[in-house]
Amino acid sequence: MVCPFCNAEDTAVIDSRRNSEGSSIRRRRKCPSCDSRFTTYEKSEIELIVKKRNGNLEEFQYEKLQKGIESAFGGQEISEKKLKGLVDEIFIEVKKSGKKVNSDSIGETVLEYLKKENEVAYLRFASVYKEFSNVSDFEKEAAEFN
Ligand SMILES: [Zn+2]
Structure with missing residues (x-):
């Protein structure tokens, strides 16, 4: 100093x-x-700590969330501005529950937002996130849109 x-x-x-x-x-x-x-x-500059399923703690990575959502949109059009806006909203929502959150509750929040935003992105994210083990789970989720 x-x-x-x-x-x-x-x-x-x-x-x-x-x-x-x-x-x-x-x-x-x-x-x-x-x-x-x-x-x-x-x-400390850590804004949010994520508790992973295996119990490990890690610093929340904004870029990681953004990439996850972007890949859920796949080849579909989403502007960078819109993507960032979505990530911001999700980040703010997740932070409301405190400085330490479970990775699952981040996943659930992402799903909530994607459900409102784009159903294809939602289903794609859900299939990765929930690691669907069989087709019937996927069909159950898909049926919610009918
Ligand atoms: Zn001096």
Whole structure:
């Protein structure tokens, strides 16, 4: 951390404190060149943590969701603007339930949105997501549109 007073390259941490939730750390720093003291805050940039089916936790990846939805649309026309809008809506919806979500609840939310948006994309996403084991499941889903 560069000293904001004299621009010295290295400053020393003299105190570190977590906030009550542990989501940020406040550090008191001291510059060895000019003896100035200042405060910095360190905060995680992870907005959303996804709990996968196997129990692993990973950072939510916006691009991954976008790619999944884009491939559900396949060769069909969807503008980049519309695709991004859809991903944004889904992301906002998913975040409402908290900072940590199950990958399944993301999948369900995507399905809800695709169902309203485009039935072919919905069915394609559903078939990948639910890993349909037999034809009857697929027919059951398809029947909902009739
Ligand atoms: Zn300094």
